[in-house]
Amino acid sequence: MRSHLLNDTTAELYRSSVTEGIERVAAKLATTSRPFTGVTPDALSPTVDAVNLDEPLHDTIAALDELEDVYLRDAVYFHHPRYLAHLNCPVVIPAVLGEAVLSAVNSSLDTWDQSAGGTLIERKLIDWTAARIGLGPAADGVFTSGGSQSNLQALLLAREESKTEDLARLRIFASEAGHFSVQKSAKLLGLPPGCVVTIPVDKDKRMRTLALAAELERCKADDLVPMAVVATAGTTDFGSIDPLPEIAELCAQYDTWMHVDAAYGCGLLASRTRRDRLDGIERADSVTVDYHKSFFQPVSSSAVLVRDGATLRHATYHAEYLNPRRTVAERIPNQVDKSLQTTRRFDALKLWLTLRVMGADGIGGLFDEVCELAHQAWEVLAADPRYDVVVEPSLSTLVYRYVPATVTDPAEIDRANLYARKALSASGDAVVAGTKTGGRQYLKFTLLNPETTLDDIKAVLDLIAGHAEQYLGDTLDRAS
Incomplete structure (x- = not known):
C-alpha cells in the first residue's frame, strides 16, 4: 500500500512509527536485567511458527506488540555487562543514529x-x-x-x-x-x-x-x-x-x-x-x-x-x-x-x-578499557585455584576452564565445563563462550563492554563453579 512508502507525504507516519519503535527499544534497554532469558529453540519456535505472514496486522503498534513476543523479549542483549561470549560489542549512540x-x-x-x-x-x-x-x-x-x-x-x-x-x-x-x-x-x-x-x-x-x-x-x-x-x-x-x-x-x-x-x-x-x-x-x-x-x-x-x-x-x-x-x-x-x-x-x-x-581517542579509550579489564581478569583467574587460564591476553579475550580439586578425569572435567556453560546460559544470568584447546573443553570470556566490571567477572566465575560442582555432585550421586 502506498501509504507505507517513505516519501514527502508520509514523513509524519515515518516519524511516529520510528519513534514508537525507538521508545520500545529504549525501554527494553533500560529494564533488561540479564543478557538472555535462556529460551531454547524448541520453546521459541512455536511462537514464531504461529505467525501467518499472509495475514498482515495492518497496524504498527500491533506489529511491535508481536515483535516483543517473537524477538525483543528473548533477544541476546550485548549491552548487558554479563554478556561475555563472542566478538559482539555494545554500540555507540552516534553509530546507531x-x-x-x-x-x-x-x-x-x-x-x-x-x-x-x-x-x-x-x-x-x-x-x-x-x-x-x-x-x-x-x-x-x-x-x-x-x-x-x-x-x-x-x-x-x-x-x-x-x-x-x-x-x-x-x-x-x-x-x-x-x-x-x-x-x-x-x-x-x-x-x-x-x-x-x-x-x-x-x-x-x-x-x-x-x-x-x-x-x-x-x-x-x-x-x-x-x-x-x-x-x-x-x-x-x-x-x-x-x-x-x-x-x-x-x-x-x-x-x-x-x-x-x-x-x-x-x-x-x-x-x-x-x-x-x-x-x-x-x-x-x-x-x-x-x-x-x-x-x-x-x-x-x-x-x-x-x-x-x-x-x-x-x-x-x-x-x-x-x-x-x-x-x-x-x-x-x-x-x-x-x-x-x-x-x-x-x-x-x-x-x-x-x-x-566522539573522535578516535574516544573509541580507542573504550577499547583500552576492555583490554585493561581483561588483564585484571587474567590476574584473578591465574590466582584462583579453581581455574586454569591458558594465556595472558594481548587484547580482551580469556580462555580458561574450571578444574575441580577432587576430579582428575579430563573427560569428566570437559563435561563439567560444558554443563556449566549451558546451565549458565539457560539461567540467563550471563553468557560465556566455549572452545577447545589441546583437545580439551574450555570456556571463554570475550570482553568488549566497558561497562563490565571486575566484580561482574568474579560473580560469573562463582556461578560457573557452582554449576560445574552441581553437575559433578549429581554425577557422583548417580554413580553411587
Missing part, C-alpha cells in the same frame, strides 16, 4: 549516481584507516559485510597477483589459531584441498615464525608458489597477535603477499596506549578491519585495505547499465569497481558520525 539515517535515505554505495556524498565519505574513511595502519600514499580499500568477506577479497587479490595459472601449485600459510574463513576462502577461490598450510603456534598462541620459514622454504623446494601468508592481529579464541615484523620479513624474502586479519585487533589503531602491539602491520599488502568488533559499531561495518590500490582492479568488471568503462576516463568514482558486492549499504556513515561526535 547513523544506522537510522542510512536506512531511511537508503543510498546504495555501488555507483556515484546512487550515493554521491556517500561515496566520498566512504573513501575518506578508507584513507583515514589506511593512514592509521601506515600503508602509504598508494593505499586504497572498500567497505565490506564483515571479516570473512574482507579475507576472501584479500586472498582473491593475492591469487591474482601470484600470476600463476596452475592453482594446484598455490599455497596459503595461516596460523592454527587463525580464522576459519581462510580455509573457506581457499575453497571459494577454487584452490585444491590442502592448499592452506597450517603453521603451529607458540605458548602464547602466536604463529611460530621458524615453522613458517621452514614451510616457505619447503614450498620453494617443491616448486610450489607461496600465494599468501595470513597473519592474525587478534585471534578469535585468544586475541593473540602474530609477530608481524618477523612475518613481514619472511614475506619479503619469499616474495609472498602478506595479509593481516586485524578484524578484532583493529581497535588498537585508535588506542593511545597499545598501538605498538600492531607494529609491522604497516608492511602488509592487505588488511582486514572489523569496525563492528572493536570500534563499537552496529553490524555490519568492515573493510579491506590494500597497500597498492591498483590491485583492486582484480575485482573490477564493467557493465554498460551500471559502471561503463567510460566512467573511469571521466573520473566518476564508482565503488563497485573495487567491491565484490554490487548493491551495498552506506555502512560507512555509522563510523563517520562516531568519529565526528
Whole structure:
C-alpha cells in the first residue's frame, strides 16, 4: 500500500512509527536485567511458527506488540555487562543514529549516481584507516559485510597477483589459531584441498615464525608458489597477535603477499596506549578491519585495505547499465569497481558520525578499557585455584576452564565445563563462550563492554563453579 512508502507525504507516519519503535527499544534497554532469558529453540519456535505472514496486522503498534513476543523479549542483549561470549560489542549512540539515517535515505554505495556524498565519505574513511595502519600514499580499500568477506577479497587479490595459472601449485600459510574463513576462502577461490598450510603456534598462541620459514622454504623446494601468508592481529579464541615484523620479513624474502586479519585487533589503531602491539602491520599488502568488533559499531561495518590500490582492479568488471568503462576516463568514482558486492549499504556513515561526535581517542579509550579489564581478569583467574587460564591476553579475550580439586578425569572435567556453560546460559544470568584447546573443553570470556566490571567477572566465575560442582555432585550421586 502506498501509504507505507517513505516519501514527502508520509514523513509524519515515518516519524511516529520510528519513534514508537525507538521508545520500545529504549525501554527494553533500560529494564533488561540479564543478557538472555535462556529460551531454547524448541520453546521459541512455536511462537514464531504461529505467525501467518499472509495475514498482515495492518497496524504498527500491533506489529511491535508481536515483535516483543517473537524477538525483543528473548533477544541476546550485548549491552548487558554479563554478556561475555563472542566478538559482539555494545554500540555507540552516534553509530546507531547513523544506522537510522542510512536506512531511511537508503543510498546504495555501488555507483556515484546512487550515493554521491556517500561515496566520498566512504573513501575518506578508507584513507583515514589506511593512514592509521601506515600503508602509504598508494593505499586504497572498500567497505565490506564483515571479516570473512574482507579475507576472501584479500586472498582473491593475492591469487591474482601470484600470476600463476596452475592453482594446484598455490599455497596459503595461516596460523592454527587463525580464522576459519581462510580455509573457506581457499575453497571459494577454487584452490585444491590442502592448499592452506597450517603453521603451529607458540605458548602464547602466536604463529611460530621458524615453522613458517621452514614451510616457505619447503614450498620453494617443491616448486610450489607461496600465494599468501595470513597473519592474525587478534585471534578469535585468544586475541593473540602474530609477530608481524618477523612475518613481514619472511614475506619479503619469499616474495609472498602478506595479509593481516586485524578484524578484532583493529581497535588498537585508535588506542593511545597499545598501538605498538600492531607494529609491522604497516608492511602488509592487505588488511582486514572489523569496525563492528572493536570500534563499537552496529553490524555490519568492515573493510579491506590494500597497500597498492591498483590491485583492486582484480575485482573490477564493467557493465554498460551500471559502471561503463567510460566512467573511469571521466573520473566518476564508482565503488563497485573495487567491491565484490554490487548493491551495498552506506555502512560507512555509522563510523563517520562516531568519529565526528566522539573522535578516535574516544573509541580507542573504550577499547583500552576492555583490554585493561581483561588483564585484571587474567590476574584473578591465574590466582584462583579453581581455574586454569591458558594465556595472558594481548587484547580482551580469556580462555580458561574450571578444574575441580577432587576430579582428575579430563573427560569428566570437559563435561563439567560444558554443563556449566549451558546451565549458565539457560539461567540467563550471563553468557560465556566455549572452545577447545589441546583437545580439551574450555570456556571463554570475550570482553568488549566497558561497562563490565571486575566484580561482574568474579560473580560469573562463582556461578560457573557452582554449576560445574552441581553437575559433578549429581554425577557422583548417580554413580553411587
